[in-house]
Amino acid sequence: MAIDCVSTMPHHPTPRDEEQKHLVFDASLLNYHPHIPKQFIWPDHEKPSVTAPQLHVPLIDLRGFLSGDPVAAMEASRLVGEACQHHGFFLVVNHGVDDMLVAHAHAYMDNFFELPLTDKQRAHRKLGEHCGYASSFTGRFSSKLPWKETLSFRYSADKNSSKTVQDYLLHKLGDEFKHFGKVYQDYCEAMSKLSLAIMELLAMSLGVRRSHFREFFEENESIMRLNYYPPCQKPDLALGTGPHCDPTSLTILHQDRVGGLQVFVDDEWRSISPNLEAFVVNIGDTFKVNTIFISNINPILHNVYSTVASVCFQALANGRYKSCLHRAVVNRHTTRKSLAFFLCPKGDKVVAPPTELVDANNPRVYPDFTWPMLLEFTQKHYRADMNTLEVFSNWVQHSHI
Ligand SMILES: C=C1C[C@]23C[C@@]1(O)CC[C@H]2[C@]1(C)CCC[C@@](C)(C(=O)O)[C@H]1[C@@H]3C(=O)O
Numbered sequence: 001m002a003i004d005c006v007s008t009m010p011h012h013p014t015p016r017d018e019e020q021k022h023l024v025f026d027a028s029l030l031n032y033h034p035h036i037p038k039q040f041i042w043p044d045h046e047k048p049s050v051t052a053p054q055l056h057v058p059l060i061d062l063r064g065f066l067s068g069d070p071v072a073a074m075e076a077s078r079l080v081g082e083a084c085q086h087h088g089f090f091l092v093v094n095h096g097v098d099d100m101l102v103a104h105a106h107a108y109m110d111n112f113f114e115l116p117l118t119d120k121q122r123a124h125r126k127l128g129e130h131c132g133y134a135s136s137f138t139g140r141f142s143s144k145l146p147w148k149e150t151l152s153f154r155y156s157a158d159k160n161s162s163k164t165v166q167d168y169l170l171h172k173l174g175d176e177f178k179h180f181g182k183v184y185q186d187y188c189e190a191m192s193k194l195s196l197a198i199m200e201l202l203a204m205s206l207g208v209r210r211s212h213f214r215e216f217f218e219e220n221e222s223i224m225r226l227n228y229y230p231p232c233q234k235p236d237l238a239l240g241t242g243p244h245c246d247p248t249s250l251t252i253l254h255q256d257r258v259g260g261l262q263v264f265v266d267d268e269w270r271s272i273s274p275n276l277e278a279f280v281v282n283i284g285d286t287f288k289v290n291t292i293f294i295s296n297i298n299p300i301l302h303n304v305y306s307t308v309a310s311v312c313f314q315a316l317a318n319g320r321y322k323s324c325l326h327r328a329v330v331n332r333h334t335t336r337k338s339l340a341f342f343l344c345p346k347g348d349k350v351v352a353p354p355t356e357l358v359d360a361n362n363p364r365v366y367p368d369f370t371w372p373m374l375l376e377f378t379q380k381h382y383r384a385d386m387n388t389l390e391v392f393s394n395w396v397q398h399s400h401i
Pocket residue numbers: 130146223225240241242243244245246247248342375378379383384385
C-alpha cells in the first residue's frame with residue numbers, strides 16, 4: 001500500500017534536496033498510520049528491541065558537593081569516575097536546577113512542536129547547519145531517517161557574546177516567542193553552570209587540578225537541542241535517534257516520563273528509566289580526547305589515585321575506549337520528549353595533548369582539532385555514529401582540511 005504521509009514543503013532548495021523532492025515528515029499525518037515509509041526502516045542489525053533490560057546507572061546526589069562539602073565532593077567524584085570507567089553514563093539529582101524551569105522547558109516544547117508544520121518551518125534548519133527546526137532530516141539523509149523532530153540552537157557562555165538564545169528564537173519565530181526564548185536562555189545558562197560543576201568532579205576523578213576542565217569550558221559554545229519523538233506504529237522497525245556516541249564533550253539530558261533512551265553496555269542494549277528529578281549525564285568524544293593528555297601528565301598519580309583512572313588511561317591511550325554508544329527508541333502510543341544540552345569547547349580551543357608530553361611511550365592518538373572542525377564534519381561529511389571520532393581522525397590526517 002502506498003504511503004502518502006510525507007508532505008511537500010517549499011524551502012531553500014539545494015542540489016542534494018532534489019533527490020528528496022523537498023520531503024518533510026509531517027508527524028500529524030504519520031503518527032497513527034499502520035505503515036511507515038521505507039526511509040524510516042532501519043536495517044535488521046540495527047533494528048531496536050523496544051523493551052530492553054534496565055541499566056542501573058549511579059544516581060549521584062550533588063547537594064553536598066554543590067554546597068562545598070569536601071567529603072561529599074570526593075564521594076561524588078568517585079562515583080562519576082566509576083561510571084565513566086564502565087559506560088560513561090550517570091544520573092545527577094539535587095543538581096540545583098529549578099524544577100519549574102525544567103517543567104517550563106518541557107511545556108514550551110509541547111507548544112512549539114504542536115504548531116502547524118508551516119510555522120515550525122520558519123526556523124527551518126538549512127543543509128550543513130546544525131541550528132533550526134528539522135523534521136526527520138529529510139533532505140539531509142535518504143535512509144535510516146530518525147523518527148523525530150528537533151529544534152536546535154547555539155548557546156554561548158561568553159558574557160560578551162551578542163548571540164543569545166532568546167534573540168535567535170525571537171528572530172526566527174517572531175515576537176510572540178519572546179517568553180519561549182527566555183525559558184531556553186535560562187535553561188541553557190542553568191545547564192552551562194551544571195556542566196562546569198560536573199567538570200570539577202571529572203577533574204577530581206582523573207586526579208587533576210579541580211578547576212582544570214572548568215577553565216577549559218568556562219566560555220563554552222554549546223548546543224541545545226529539543227528532541228520530539230511522535231508515536232510510531234512500527235516501533236520495532238524505526239529509531240528515534242540512531243546508535244551514536246555524542247561527538248560533543250558532555251551531554252546533560254532530561255527525558256520526560258515516557259522513556260526510550262538505551263545504552264549499549266556489556267554487549268547488549270539496556271534502557272535508562274525516566275526519572276523526572278534527575279538529569280542523565282554522559283561523556284562525548286571530544287571530552288574523551290581531552291582526557292588523553294591528562295593520563296599522560298601524571299600516570300603515577302593516576303595509579304595512586306584510583307584504578308578507575310589507570311584503566312581509563314590504558315583504554316584511552318590505545319584509542320580503544322568505545323564509550324557511551326546510545327540511541328532512542330519510539331513507541332506506539334505516546335509522544336516522547338527530551339532536552340539535550342551538548343557542552344562544547346569555545347571554537348578557538350585546540351583539543352590536543354601538549355607536545356612536550358608526547359613521546360614514544362605516549363604517542364598521539366588523535367590529531368589536533370577544534371570543535372568547529374568536528375562539528376562541520378558531522379554536518380557536512382558524516383552522520384555521527386559510533387565511529388565518528390575514528391573516521392574524523394583519519395579524515396584530518398589525510399589532510400582534507
Ligand atoms: C553535533 C551534533 C550532531 C548531532 C547533534 C549534535 O549536537 C550531537 C549528537 C549528534 C546526533 C544526535 C547523533 C545521532 C545522529 C544525528 C544526526 C541525529 O540523529 O540527530 C546527530 C546530530 C546531528 O544533527 O548531526
